[in-house]
Amino acid sequence: MPIPFATDQRIVMTVCAHAHNLEDAAQREAFLRGDRREIRVPGSSRRMVYDPLPRTAIGITRLGTSEAVAIGAYAFALRQLG
Numbered sequence: 417m418p419i420p421f422a423t424d425q426r427i428v429m430t431v432c433a434h435a436h437n438l439e440d441a442a443q444r445e446a447f448l449r450g451d452r453r454e455i456r457v458p459g460s461s462r463r464m465v466y467d468p469l470p471r472t473a474i475g476i477t478r479l480g481t482s483e484a485v486a487i488g489a490y491a492f493a494l495r496q497l498g
Contacts, residue, residue: 433470447473 436447451469456462477484 433472435472435474437474437476439476447471 436443438444438447450467450471452465452467454463455466457464479487
């Protein structure tokens with residue numbers, strides 16, 4: 417649902433996402449479950465599953481960002497080399 421956010425010059429509509437800590441089992445379950453609904457496709461008789469819940473996942477690094485990126489880049493390079 418858009419939420420109005422006032423700036424110095426105008427009001428901007430923003431989308432508020434729910435942040436979920438994936439380290440917490442209950443929050444991880446809520447993130448994965450979402451808010452799935454079945455809706456009708458306008459102009460047709462088809463139905464589809466829709467999840468209107470805007471959300472983002474929060475993870476906690478144990479390596480540190482630099483080391484994690486370096487390991488990922490190394491793995492990517494090895495995969496590209498065959």
